[in-house]
Amino acid sequence: MKTTDLVHTAFANTFRSKLRTTLTVLALFVGAFTLTLTTALGAGVSDYVTKQVASLGANDVFLVSKASSTTAADSGPQKYDPETSSPGTGTDNPLTGSAGALADSDIATLAGIDGLHDVKPVSTVAIDYVEADGGDQYQFTIAPTSSIAQADLAAGEQLEASSPDYQVILPEDYVAPLGLGSKEQAVGTTLTLGFTDVTGVEHTQSATVVGVSNTSLLSAGAGANSALVAAIADEQKAGSRAPNRYQVAVAYFDADASESQITQLKEEIADSGMSAQTIEDQLGVVQTIITGITGVLNAFAVIALLAAAFGIVNTLLMSVQERTREIGLMKAMEMGSGRIFTLFSLEAALIGFLGSVIGVLVAITVGLPLNGVLASGPLSGLSGLTLLLFQPSGIVGVIALIVIIAFLAGTLPARRAAKKNPIDALRYE
Template identity: 50%
Template sequence: MKFIDLLRTAIGNTFRSKARTVLTVIAIFIGSFTLTLTSGIGTGVNDYIDKTVAAFGNDNALFVQKVSEQSTSGAGQDDGPTEYNPDDANVRMGFGSMSGLSDSDIAKIEKIDGVESVDPMYMVTPKYLEAANGKKFTLSLGSPPEADGLQLEAGKTPDRAKDEILLPASWVEPLGLGSSQDAVGKTVKITIGNAVDEDKAFTVTVSGVSQASLAGSSDNPIPSAGLNKKLYDYQVSGSPRKIPNSYFTATATVDDASKLGAVKSQLADESMMGSTVEDQLGMFRAVINGIVWILNSFAIIALLAAGFGIVNTLLMSVQERTREIGLMKALGMSGGKVFGLFSLEAIFIGFLGSAIGAAVGVAAGSIISGVLSGGLLSGLPGLSLFLFDPLKTLLIILAVMFIAFLAGTIPAVRAARQDPITALRYE
């Protein structure tokens, strides 16, 4: 009997007991369906993160922040207060203060081997932003270097040398600027106070409108580097004494990506922390991958249950077809071909469940992804919650078929070992 004849016979035998076969296929379907969906979630979210990271265009950029000595390992309450260092800079926030980078810190970063350039970000706290319609809004500014990695709905990122600002898409309508395209080129006013609380309004031009993203300060307007420096200079003016520069963060560009680890280590020795965009988004990636693995475990449990179903289905089939097996062997069919016949039945059952489960999973995921993209996830343009890789889907089908083959091994071996004389006498 040729392979094609074995395959036809196996497919025909599979439907002898339709009820048992259907129930087993349903169990396999559940596992395959779940694996396909979870694979789609992992692929979709990781693809979005990869695109976000790639949008920044510079894999060699490190975002550097000061690490407070009180927050470092071993600096607990029992260690007592930290000695005051006049060279340390504190950035005042609305809820208190935090350790910032000083000019000496910037100089230390510049001296680290492999660091090509350092772009510090001044911590600016404006009072409010005033739109052309006269409405005023509280304002927290994002980091100028982060603008380069954001996807834009209209316009361009702010020019470093000009008084420009990048607005989030969610700000356009409240500011009365019309559409995103209409907002580009229009002006708004930023009012900020100095050291003696004298207010001054700065007129700035809207250079572009950004989409929402997992990275960057996409929920906050982002000023150009020049505007950020101008606002900071006024913020510290008016004081009878010189106020030392303090920076919330700095962007260090490393000349070779292979040196990133070494630069991070040297920054840590100086009580500073450096992280790439990939590091910052790593938490999202880890959480999503963790959820995917948890869901995959449930799918694997379903497949194990389906495996026992295949064993039960084929064992009963072997018992019911004992005389038939004896007749086939008496007519010259070898034990290997009998084994192959029952193995092909198991594989075919696995193929039915996995192929249908994968197809339904892809269809359901695509529909759900489309609905969410236009609704709940509309704030994250470009994110497809379910994104299916044909190769991964094929691997799921093949893996389930292999599990089915393993499950069918015991019944197939039992069938192959049947003694033809004893089998023909079976009632």
């Protein structure tokens, strides 16, 4: 029997008992459906977190600070009130010379550590408010590392580090309160930033919106290019002889550095009274939680698949029993045991393929509309999040896994069929 004939026969035999085959396929469908959704969930959340953390910098850079701080999430921009709002609300105020700030001596210490290069302090500025066209004033925060970071853009372009123009990237939840229309319309508009210098004198500075960023779980404020930050920082000092203070510094290391070398650099920085984190450090905890949750969900899907595998064994064992005389006839016609084994194994793999494909297609059919409902409803505050991300590699992986499980489950009945004695099989009633 040719290979093509073998495949055709396996396909025909699979549907000899339609009800039994359908029930087995449905059992596999449940596992495939669940596994596809959990895989897509893990891929979607991981993709979102990766995009957010990418804004923190490259993989060969430390973010160095005196002490780490956590910015609490709020419900959007708050209106500025001169009576109650303090300069730099939401950040450590660089004008107060707090103990948590880095000094020039710390920058020099970092520069002297072997293995670090291009050590640069990141100037921080305290903004009182932002307004557009004389409208309402809202509290405003510029992220400390925004001038060297890549924003998760909803519209517009990234900041130009070398541009002499004053540029900002505006968080999308400021667009409507400032009356800028849509996110696309906000790009190119001019904002007025209000701030106070060390002597208490109020200043304003105009800046152009070059981009609008998506709302982020890891967002620390708006973005501003180096020229704007430097201009505001100079005015805020107002000729003061107070020592420079920096909330954070960036220090690059060899991109090919080993884990032990990176750990050693962290220890040297810690011995100098500072702490250093890489992108992986900042992503690690979140990624571990995501992996744990998706792992538990995948475990339930695998349990369903294992239960379905026993269904395949039962289905094919009954098929072997019913087709005993047929097997004897095939052997009498000099069909080898290997061909008989392959025939029943193909039937098992075909059942697995049908169950997996149906499960994957239904999962995608349900998941895509669900993404739209969630994006416009409960998850509307997390722009750029695709909760269920159906990746081709994940879909192929689910189908391949189920086909392999089904094939392995079919080996026991297939071996039993291949070992039957042709004379005894022909005598079977």
